[in-house]
Amino acid sequence: MEPINEVVSVITPLDRKNVDTDQIISKEFLKRIERTGFGKYLFYHWRHNADGTEVADFILNDERFKGSKILVAQENFGCGSSREHAPWSILDYGFNVVIAPSFADIFYNNCMKNGLLPIKLKPAEVEELLATGQKQSYSVEVNLVEQTVTGQDGKTYSFDIDPYYKEMLLNGWDEISLTFQYEEQIANYERRQKLA
Numbered sequence: 001m002e003p004i005n006e007v008v009s010v011i012t013p014l015d016r017k018n019v020d021t022d023q024i025i026s027k028e029f030l031k032r033i034e035r036t037g038f039g040k041y042l043f044y045h046w047r048h049n050a051d052g053t054e055v056a057d058f059i060l061n062d063e064r065f066k067g068s069k070i071l072v073a074q075e076n077f078g079c080g081s082s083r084e085h086a087p088w089s090i091l092d093y094g095f096n097v098v099i100a101p102s103f104a105d106i107f108y109n110n111c112m113k114n115g116l117l118p119i120k121l122k123p124a125e126v127e128e129l130l131a132t133g134q135k136q137s138y139s140v141e142v143n144l145v146e147q148t149v150t151g152q153d154g155k156t157y158s159f160d161i162d163p164y165y166k167e168m169l170l171n172g173w174d175e176i177s178l179t180f181q182y183e184e185q186i187a188n189y190e191r192r193q194k195l196a
Contacts (some may be wrong), residue, residue, distance in 0.1 A: 001115035003172035007096050007142040009069035013133035014059055020080030023052055025089040035114075038085055039092030060093075064137050070097045072129050077118075078107025087116045093158065097142050100150065101126050112165040113174060117144065119159045128155075144170060 029041040047058050054061045063154065071090065078086060079099040087110050098116065101123040112119040119142065121129070132138045132151070139152045144166065149157045168174070 001174050002174045004096055004115060004169045007069050007117075008139065009067075009097075010065060010137050010139050011070045011099075011129060011133045012059055012065040012068040012095075013130045014071055014073040015130050015134065017074035018076045018079055020035045021078060021083050021086040021104075022080055024078070024086040025083065028090075030083065030085050035088050036092055038089035039094065042089040067094065069095055070099065070140060070142065071095045072099045072126065072133060073131075074126065075101040075123065077103050078111075079104040082106040082110070084110050084114065087111045087114045091116050095172055099126065099129065110169065114170040115169065115172065115174070117142070117169055119149065119161075121149065121157050121159060125157045129157075164194045 004076060020146075023043060023046065025038055025041055026044055029038065029044065032038065043058070043060060047055055047060055049055055057069060059065060063180045077098060082188060090111075091132060096115075098111065099121055102120060103111075103118050108118050129138070129140075129149075141150045142148075143150070145159070147159050147161060147166075149159065
């Protein structure tokens with residue numbers, strides 16, 4: 001995983017509640033065995049018409065948000081099935097951060113384990129970000145060390161994060177990498193077991 005600390009980007013305001021994992025990455029695209037290549041299928045049925053053409057008024061098809069690294073959405077983001085492909089597709093598309101008032105628990109944990117930073121802000125703060133982001137191209141800086149989201153106008157929001165996940169994201173560690181931090185102790189333990 002790539003370490004994450006500061007992310008500066010125009011936000012993509014996805015003003016929808018209860019975005020479930022089947023909307024994030026539909027079931028017909030889950031056949032791949034790699035973690036890559038899912039970005040082109042992110043919100044596929046919202047982004048595309050039945051004939052494969054782009055839906056003109058869907059937010060991800062708006063040129064103003066191309067290259068955005070920060071997705072802002074409404075409450076209960078990532079509900080539905082527990083598919084890990086959901087954060088894979090969001091990351092592969094190019095987002096590093098998702099901001100919402102609340103997330104489904106399994107989705108939230110899957111984000112942390114895959115290097116995608118889910119940020120919970122108060123509903124009124126998210127509404128403010130969405131409203132501003134819909135009116136104009138609005139850039140924010142996410143600072144994981146400081147646990148802040150700061151808008152281009154200086155407006156700052158604070159967020160909480162579990163110290164365990166914070167350390168993992170700052171260092172780019174997944175749970176296997178975290179285990180390797182104790183490689184020497186594990187090797188010493190195994191040597192002692194052979195002598196016993």
